[in-house]
Amino acid sequence: MEKTNIPELFGSLVFDDRVMRARLSDDVYASLKKTIDENEKLDEKVADAVAEEMKNWAIENGATHFTHWFQPLTGVTAEKHDSFISPSPDGGVLMEFSGKELIKGEPDASSFPSGGLRATFEARGYTAWDPTSYAFIKDKTLCIPTAFCSYSGEALDKKTPLLRSMQAINKQAKRILKLFGTDANYVRTSVGPEQEYFLVDKEVFNKRPDLKYTGRTLFGAMPPKGQEMDDHYFGVIKPRVQEYMSDLNQELWKLGILAKTEHNEVAPAQHELAPIYSTTNVATDANQLTMEIMKKVASRHGMECLLHEKPFAGVNGSGKHNNWSIGTDTGINLLSPGKTPYENAQFLLFLCAVIQAVDDYQDLLRLSVATAGNDHRLGANEAPPAIISIFLGDELTAILDAIRNDTPYEGTEKVVMKLGVSSLPRFSRDTTDRNRTSPFAFTGNKFEFRSLGSSNSIACCNIMLNAAVAESLRQYADELEKSANFEEDLHALIKRVITDHQRILFDGNGYGDEWVKEATEVRGLSNLKTTADAMPHLLDAKNKEMLMAHKVFTEAELESRCEIMLENYVKQVNIEGLTMVDMVRKNYLPAIERYLFRLAETTSLMRQVSDKVKCNYEVSTMERLSELTDHILDSVKDLEEALKTFKGLSDVFKSSEFVRDEMLPKMDTLRSYVDEAEMLTSQKDWPFPSYGQLLFSVN
Ligand code: ADP
Ligand code: MG
Numbered sequence: 135m136e137k138t139n140i141p142e143l144f145g146s147l148v149f150d151d152r153v154m155r156a157r158l159s160d161d162v163y164a165s166l167k168k169t170i171d172e173n174e175k176l177d178e179k180v181a182d183a184v185a186e187e188m189k190n191w192a193i194e195n196g197a198t199h200f201t202h203w204f205q206p207l208t209g210v211t212a213e214k215h216d217s218f219i220s221p222s223p224d225g226g227v228l229m230e231f232s233g234k235e236l237i238k239g240e241p242d243a244s245s246f247p248s249g250g251l252r253a254t255f256e257a258r259g260y261t262a263w264d265p266t267s268y269a270f271i272k273d274k275t276l277c278i279p280t281a282f283c284s285y286s287g288e289a290l291d292k293k294t295p296l297l298r299s300m301q302a303i304n305k306q307a308k309r310i311l312k313l314f315g316t317d318a319n320y321v322r323t324s325v326g327p328e329q330e331y332f333l334v335d336k337e338v339f340n341k342r343p344d345l346k347y348t349g350r351t352l353f354g355a356m357p358p359k360g361q362e363m364d365d366h367y368f369g370v371i372k373p374r375v376q377e378y379m380s381d382l383n384q385e386l387w388k389l390g391i392l393a394k395t396e397h398n399e400v401a402p403a404q405h406e407l408a409p410i411y412s413t414t415n416v417a418t419d420a421n422q423l424t425m426e427i428m429k430k431v432a433s434r435h436g437m438e439c440l441l442h443e444k445p446f447a448g449v450n451g452s453g454k455h456n457n458w459s460i461g462t463d464t465g466i467n468l469l470s471p472g473k474t475p476y477e478n479a480q481f482l483l484f485l486c487a488v489i490q491a492v493d494d495y496q497d498l499l500r501l502s503v504a505t506a507g508n509d510h511r512l513g514a515n516e517a518p519p520a521i522i523s524i525f526l527g528d529e530l531t532a533i534l535d536a537i538r539n540d541t542p543y544e545g546t547e548k549v550v551m552k553l554g555v556s557s558l559p560r561f562s563r564d565t566t567d568r569n570r571t572s573p574f575a576f577t578g579n580k581f582e583f584r585s586l587g588s589s590n591s592i593a594c595c596n597i598m599l600n601a602a603v604a605e606s607l608r609q610y611a612d613e614l615e616k617s618a619n620f621e622e623d624l625h626a627l628i629k630r631v632i633t634d635h636q637r638i639l640f641d642g643n644g645y646g647d648e649w650v651k652e653a654t655e656v657r658g659l660s661n662l663k664t665t666a667d668a669m670p671h672l673l674d675a676k677n678k679e680m681l682m683a684h685k686v687f688t689e690a691e692l693e694s695r696c697e698i699m700l701e702n703y704v705k706q707v708n709i710e711g712l713t714m715v716d717m718v719r720k721n722y723l724p725a726i727e728r729y730l731f732r733l734a735e736t737t738s739l740m741r742q743v744s745d746k747v748k749c750n751y752e753v754s755t756m757e758r759l760s761e762l763t764d765h766i767l768d769s770v771k772d773l774e775e776a777l778k779t780f781k782g783l784s785d786v787f788k789s790s791e792f793v794r795d796e797m798l799p800k801m802d803t804l805r806s807y808v809d810e811a812e813m814l815t816s817q818k819d820w821p822f823p824s825y826g827q828l829l830f831s832v833n
Pocket of ligand 2: 455
């Protein structure tokens with residue numbers, strides 16, 4: 135371990151505010167700060183001065199290259215490194231980096247998914263500096279966080295719409311704050327994402343083609359010991375994992391990422407890392423970096439870090455909790471109950487905005503976390519269901535009920551709730567009552583959206599959340615700005631919203647079957663079980679209208695995104711199907727055959743020795759294994775047929791339905807036969823490491 139002085143280490147590879155203030159002239163610093171805080175356009179001269187100092191700082195810290203770092207729709211980050219060198223007249227080189235290079239880059243955009251956007255608009259794409267997220271050094275390269283757009287301005291990435299959604303919520307929230315006379319220059323949303331992951335020994339991992347190609351095991355019988363003992367959650371961290379975590383923390387701290395909490399999770403080999411929350415776009419960049427560095431550091435420790443949502447069937451998968459709040463530059467958390475009745479009325483209005491947003495745009499939240507991987511989690515008895523609902527806790531529920539019914543609130547003081555007047559009781563923060571099964575829970579001063587998969591970019595759900603809440607706030611501002619009696623109309627509005635959106639509030643067990651019935655049949659909530667079901671709703675008229683009205687997406691962007699997300703889904707499953715066929719044909723069937731041969735040989739030899747031997751074990755095993763090989767053969771042929779049909783489909787909506795209805799069920803069938811065969815075959819003859827060997831590979 136190189137450095138142990140954490141304050142010294144922290145952010146040492148980041149061109150952050152401290153560095154800027156120390157290295158830039160006062161003028162340059164002031165104008166850059168204005169750009170960062172108030173979104174003002176950056177002067178070219180200022181950009182040159184910033185670039186020069188950024189380069190000098192980067193070189194002093196060992197960098198030789200720079201790159202625009204961006205988040206295309208593949209879900210992983212992209213970078214193309216250029217060195218600082220430029221030839222000098224004397225035959226040597228100079229280290230150069232201009233303001234132009236800082237502000238704009240032109241990566242070859244053609245191999246990133248665009249869903250037809252570039253074909254329709256412009257062939258080239260460009261990257262544009264996001265000065266609100268600090269530049270940093272990674273692998274001797276100065277990385278400049280950027281947005282990625284087509285030349286006609288269409289977003290080709292996840293960051294651009296995220297920044298737009300932050301602007302939308304800023305605009306609408308400020309209108310509301312003005313009505314309350316609350317002082318704020320801007321409003322920003324913050325996120326703290328809790329990241330789950332698995333660690334597997336690299337040698338064992340390398341023996342599993344399914345893990346290598348698809349990130350998850352496509353076969354594998356259950357180990358004798360799984361998570362049923364509940365002995366892993368918050369358990370003692372193994373020394374090898376502890377070393378990994380320490381190393382990981384150091385790397386993240388150097389990059390200014392506030393890695394804070396680490397612990398073992400429910401499943402064997404499963405762990406979690408949570409940072410301290412930060413502004414949403416910064417948190418998004420940090421989470422992308424965190425995922426990348428988790429993998430890199432694991433490799434250094436002879437391990438593989440699995441970020442797939444469901445690496446092992448039958449064992450808890452990995453999610454990511456998106457802790458979200460909204461606050462002002464003056465330090466007010468708008469989701470925190472305040473000290474005065476007036477602040478509490480403001481809090482209740484923001485609370486209403488979230489409740490309404492989640493109800494009106496359940497489908498957008500659901501589809502924002504939809505991927506082939508996450509489909510294996512949502513609705514299984516370990517993760518929130520595919521149905522979106524909100525948990526508020528006892529106290530808030532009681533307060534909202536009191537407002538809704540005009541009844542006294544049985545809290546600290548018995549008074550009828552009237553907003554904006556002094557009788558509104560002070561709220562105490564309810565942090566005890568936690569419901570782990572709710573997909574969207576209020577946790578004291580923030581909402582926790584728990585449906586995200588571990589590999590999801592947090593950009594997607596925050597785009598939807600910000601935009602949907604902006605829409606509620608817009609409606610409230612439109613109404614209240616016209617009001618002649620603010621307090622009365624505010625009270626009426628809050629009461630109406632609570633009444634109209636009761637159906638989304640649910641404090642019970644989200645994992646139960648009764649909930650699915652009640653939610654869908656009684657409450658009319660949507661239950662979009664798979665990516666194929668969810669994604670097309672991106673193009674529903676009400677969703678398009680809202681997202682376009684707040685300038686978060688253009689129509690073309692929405693269409694392209696829907697297509698790309700569905701394409702990602704079908705491509706992923708297609709690779710899984712092909713991998714299964716490959717493993718079955720080349721490894722599983724030959725392995726079972728070898729074992730059958732040994733059993734047959736043994737049986738006939740034993741019978742030569744004595745005709746009294748029954749060979750019950752050999753014969754019964756052979757009989758069942760032989761049946762299973764027939765089933766395996768039939769189902770692999772079936773899957774091959776489906777893969778062929780899939781290849782012939784050109785419409786992505788049709789393909790996604792085919793994947794859901796035909797491919798995935800066929801893959802499940804094939805797997806079930808192979809897994810049964812695994813239980814009957816000697817471990818020595820089995821071609822791949824077992825679940826037990828994988829899950830307990832790190833000691
Ligand atoms: P849990 O019990 O779910 O682990 P924690 O209180 O430890 O919850 O917080 C989890 C995450 O929530 C952390 O990343 C933390 O920084 C983040 N968080 C805390 N307060 C806020 C807030 N006001 N806005 C956004 N995220 C927050
Ligand atoms: Mg949590």
